[in-house]
Amino acid sequence: MGVWVEKILNLVYPTFTNCVGCFEKIEHGKICPSCLDDISFNKTKDKKSFENFDAYYATYYSGSIKNILYNFKVHKDFKSGEFLGEILRDYIKDIGVKFDYLTYVPRDRDKIKKEGFDQSYFLCKVLNRSLNIPILKIITCKGKKFDQKQMNMYSRETNVKGKFFLTKDISNLTGKNLLIIDDVSTTYSTLKEVSNVIRKTNDKTKLTILTIAKTLI
Numbered sequence: 001m002g003v004w005v006e007k008i009l010n011l012v013y014p015t016f017t018n019c020v021g022c023f024e025k026i027e028h029g030k031i032c033p034s035c036l037d038d039i040s041f042n043k044t045k046d047k048k049s050f051e052n053f054d055a056y057y058a059t060y061y062s063g064s065i066k067n068i069l070y071n072f073k074v075h076k077d078f079k080s081g082e083f084l085g086e087i088l089r090d091y092i093k094d095i096g097v098k099f100d101y102l103t104y105v106p107r108d109r110d111k112i113k114k115e116g117f118d119q120s121y122f123l124c125k126v127l128n129r130s131l132n133i134p135i136l137k138i139i140t141c142k143g144k145k146f147d148q149k150q151m152n153m154y155s156r157e158t159n160v161k162g163k164f165f166l167t168k169d170i171s172n173l174t175g176k177n178l179l180i181i182d183d184v185s186t187t188y189s190t191l192k193e194v195s196n197v198i199r200k201t202n203d204k205t206k207l208t209i210l211t212i213a214k215t216l217i
């Protein structure tokens with residue numbers, strides 16, 4: 001069989017795929033057994049409660065979930081993004097709370113322009129397809145001054161102040177249950193800021209946060 005015939009057949013009838021964690025070839029699914037084993041799920045459904053919201057997280061930020069997030073965000077591997085979306089979907093089903101709308105913590109506008117996509121919006125689209133919950137694009141981020149990763153908690157909080165804005169009227173969200181999606185939670189400073197922006201305009205919304213992972217600090 002010629003190389004091209006084989007390539008075309010492989011496109012039509014793929015015989016293997018690559019693991020989203022380690023890129024090793026696998027026969028079916030999205031992840032190999034050892035990468036799946038390496039994910040530390042938040043099995044007890046622990047949540048953190050804050051003034052304006054409860055924050056759930058589906059996994060702990062360790063092991064192969066770090067690779068999968070990296071492959072999604074940096075390598076723009078959308079199969080990794082689909083897999084992460086499925087983790088969130090299963091988690092939402094497990095906690096058994098009904099949400100009226102999905103929204104997300106947006107990347108800053110310059111980054112979206114540069115990278116061509118917003119990862120948390122992508123995750124919302126996966127959830128929208130499987131759970132049929134409408135997505136609200138109500139927040140924009142005009143850009144953070146510095147990379148959050150290099151900062152302590154105090155500077156993180158001041159860094160995100162005034163960066164997020166509502167772009168739509170949210171008076172119709174009174175009494176509604178809103179789920180805010182983000183990738184990783186560390187100090188919750190960004191999530192607090194985003195929830196403040198919403199609650200300042202409409203304090204009759206119920207906010208819940210769900211991130212893929214929570215760091216261990």
Ligand SMILES: [Zn+2]
Pocket residue numbers: 019020021022023024031032033034035036
């Ligand atoms: Zn793997």
